[in-house]
Amino acid sequence: MYQEIILDHYRNPHHKGLRDPFDVEVHHVNPTCGDEVTVRVRVLDGIVEDVSYDGQGCSISQAATSVMTDLVIGRKVDDALVAHEAFLELMQSKGKLEPDEDVLEDGIAFAGVSKYPARVKCALLGWMAWKDATAQAVAKQKEAS
Amino acid sequence: MTSTLAFDVEAVRKDFPVLAREVHGKPLVYLDNASSSHKPRQVLEAEREFVEQHYSNVHRGVHTLSQEATDAYEAARSTVARFIGAQHDDVVFTKNVTEAINLVAYALGNPGSPVPLGPGDEIAVTEMEHHSNLVPWQMLAERTGATLRWLGLTDEGRLDLTNLDQIVNERTKLLAFTQVSNILGTENDVPALVARAKQVGALTLVDGAQSVPHQPVDVAALGVDLFAFTGHKMLAPSGVGVLWGRGELLNALPPFMGGGSMIEVVQMTGSTYAKAPERFEAGTPVISQAVALAAACDYLGAVGLDAIKAHEVVLTARLLDGIRELPGVSVLGPDSTEARGSAVSFVVDGVHPHDVGQSLDDLGIAVRVGHHCAAPVCRRYGVPATARASSYLYNTEADIDALLDGIVQVQRFWGAA
Ligand SMILES: Cc1ncc(COP(=O)(O)O)c(C=O)c1O
Numbered sequence: 062m063y064q065e066i067i068l069d070h071y072r073n074p075h076h077k078g079l080r081d082p083f084d085v086e087v088h089h090v091n092p093t094c095g096d097e098v099t100v101r102v103r104v105l106d107g108i109v110e111d112v113s114y115d116g117q118g119c120s121i122s123q124a125a126t127s128v129m130t131d132l133v134i135g136r137k138v139d140d141a142l143v144a145h146e147a148f149l150e151l152m153q154s155k156g157k158l159e160p161d162e163d164v165l166e167d168g169i170a171f172a173g174v175s176k177y178p179a180r181v182k183c184a185l186l187g188w189m190a191w192k193d194a195t196a197q198a199v200a201k202q203k204e205a206s
Numbered sequence: 207m208t209s210t211l212a213f214d215v216e217a218v219r220k221d222f223p224v225l226a227r228e229v230h231g232k233p234l235v236y237l238d239n240a241s242s243s244h245k246p247r248q249v250l251e252a253e254r255e256f257v258e259q260h261y262s263n264v265h266r267g268v269h270t271l272s273q274e275a276t277d278a279y280e281a282a283r284s285t286v287a288r289f290i291g292a293q294h295d296d297v298v299f300t301k302n303v304t305e306a307i308n309l310v311a312y313a314l315g316n317p318g319s320p321v322p323l324g325p326g327d328e329i330a331v332t333e334m335e336h337h338s339n340l341v342p343w344q345m346l347a348e349r350t351g352a353t354l355r356w357l358g359l360t361d362e363g364r365l366d367l368t369n370l371d372q373i374v375n376e377r378t379k380l381l382a383f384t385q386v387s388n389i390l391g392t393e394n395d396v397p398a399l400v401a402r403a404k405q406v407g408a409l410t411l412v413d414g415a416q417s418v419p420h421q422p423v424d425v426a427a428l429g430v431d432l433f434a435f436t437g438h439k440m441l442a443p444s445g446v447g448v449l450w451g452r453g454e455l456l457n458a459l460p461p462f463m464g465g466g467s468m469i470e471v472v473q474m475t476g477s478t479y480a481k482a483p484e485r486f487e488a489g490t491p492v493i494s495q496a497v498a499l500a501a502a503c504d505y506l507g508a509v510g511l512d513a514i515k516a517h518e519v520v521l522t523a524r525l526l527d528g529i530r531e532l533p534g535v536s537v538l539g540p541d542s543t544e545a546r547g548s549a550v551s552f553v554v555d556g557v558h559p560h561d562v563g564q565s566l567d568d569l570g571i572a573v574r575v576g577h578h579c580a581a582p583v584c585r586r587y588g589v590p591a592t593a594r595a596s597s598y599l600y601n602t603e604a605d606i607d608a609l610l611d612g613i614v615q616v617q618r619f620w621g622a623a
Binding site (some may be wrong): 095 | 349430516558559564576577581584590591619
């Protein structure tokens with residue numbers, strides 16, 4: 062499970078720390094283990110301008126959140142959601158899916174995690190928070206326009 | 207080192223087939239007993255024999271099997287009662303300890319409660335409760351307008367009793383607390399707490415989920431009003447728990463659930479209720495699980511609760527001593543075996559408990575990680591979660607040594623030592 066890529070992201074997380082400006086901030090917890098993450102999202106003209114985060118959790122949740130920021134920052138919201146879907150599908154695959162590196166980049170390292178149902182939620186914590194915040198940010202902009 | 211164990215652990219281990227299996231190619235080291243224990247062949251066979259030869263619904267028929275099943279179920283109640291120093295009729299079978307506690311929390315809030323609660327009344331708990339002995343009281347307070355108060359914790363992982371007289375006061379209607387903490391391992395001073403509750407006329411409810419499996423418990427001697435525990439942590443199957451209460455109190459409590467078996471006279475305009483224990487056993491009860499729980503009591507009784515306790519003290523001391531030698535590893539909870547159960551929560555600096563647990567699992571070692579359904583305790587000590595090892599009668603010194611060695615390997619893998 063503990064691939065080198067995961068350990069690298071865990072030890073040196075990308076885009077970590079809460080930054081301004083942002084549109085929406087959400088706080089998600091995993092009630093079964095107490096892991097938590099705060100995610101800020103800024104969306105501009107349909108592009109995920111920035112995602113920043115802070116949290117505490119295990120290597121899997123921290124590394125997955127770091128990988129997530131690589132995959133969504135600077136992308137169109139729709140493309141980022143495609144990556145989200147692909148990661149979700151991988152996590153639900155129970156180890157039976159060959160992940161697509163073009164779509165998931167470092168995220169492919171989590172294929173093994175999908176064999177451990179107890180850890181899938183860890184891997185999805187940051188993603189779920191990002192999706193929630195992004196949906197809120199998009200809705201907010203629709204309202205404003 | 208010579209062993210001071212008072213029973214043959216190797217013989218006991220042979221009764222638990224699972225202990226012979228491997229996990230990830232390594233012999234299983236099962237140290238998650240505070241969460242749930244394994245079941246010996248004798249318990250499984252008792253349940254199987256009952257289901258294969260005597261099973262039927264209870265209390266509802268004249269045919270032979272129905273009578274045999276009823277006899278077995280009630281005999282199980284007697285066995286469980288004897289096991290905790292109680293009378294047969296004062297033992298109510300529930301699904302688990304959680305249901306037993308909720309039963310009391312709902313009954314106390316129902317019309318006709320002998321202890322009506324409202325604004326100005328108080329319920330007292332402790333900061334070390336399992337959510338099962340905390341959330342039901344929060345909900346009861348919410349329903350009734352009563353106020354929930356709690357005893358805090360010392361840095362050493364014990365109850366802070368310095369303000370006991372303020373927290374448990376003339377307004378307190380009920381004091382609910384755990385005998386032994388599932389996360390800290392702390393054994394609480396039941397007599398001191400009961401004495402204070404008695405002074406102010408408050409009922410006491412003790413969560414015995416972590417005490418009954420591991421040490422002799424005599425509910426009458428404890429002087430409490432209500433006592434609850436759960437079968438699956440004491441060699442019985444999941445699905446059966448126990449609420450014990452003083453007879454007069456149980457019969458004064460309004461029912462929690464309505465249905466079959468708990469009634470006296472039923473008319474369309476209303477019903478009267480049976481006496482305890484049936485009063486609280488609406489519907490078809492957990493029949494075969496109760497029979498198995500009695501077999502578990504017999505098994506534990508035959509080994510001897512004093513011997514089991516002594517065995518666990520040896521293992522717990524070995525673990526605490528071992529952890530003390532490991533730089534970067536600390537124990538959450540009392541650091542000696544005095545007034546302490548076998549659950550040892552620990553934190554490895556720089557390694558999240560989930561990763562500790564996963565890496566130990568790779569070595570075949572089962573520990574529990576997380577907040578152990580006692581999130582306020584983690585918050586109190588400023589940790590998100592812990593890893594917890596908890597031994598039982600079938601664990602050995604070799605298991606403890608495997609864990610200690612495993613922790614060192616975890617530290618090495620994660621670059622934390
Ligand atoms: C102290 C304590 N209380 C309550 C419970 C809840 O037990 P159950 O889930 O069997 O109701 C547990 C175990 O999880 C416990 O350790």
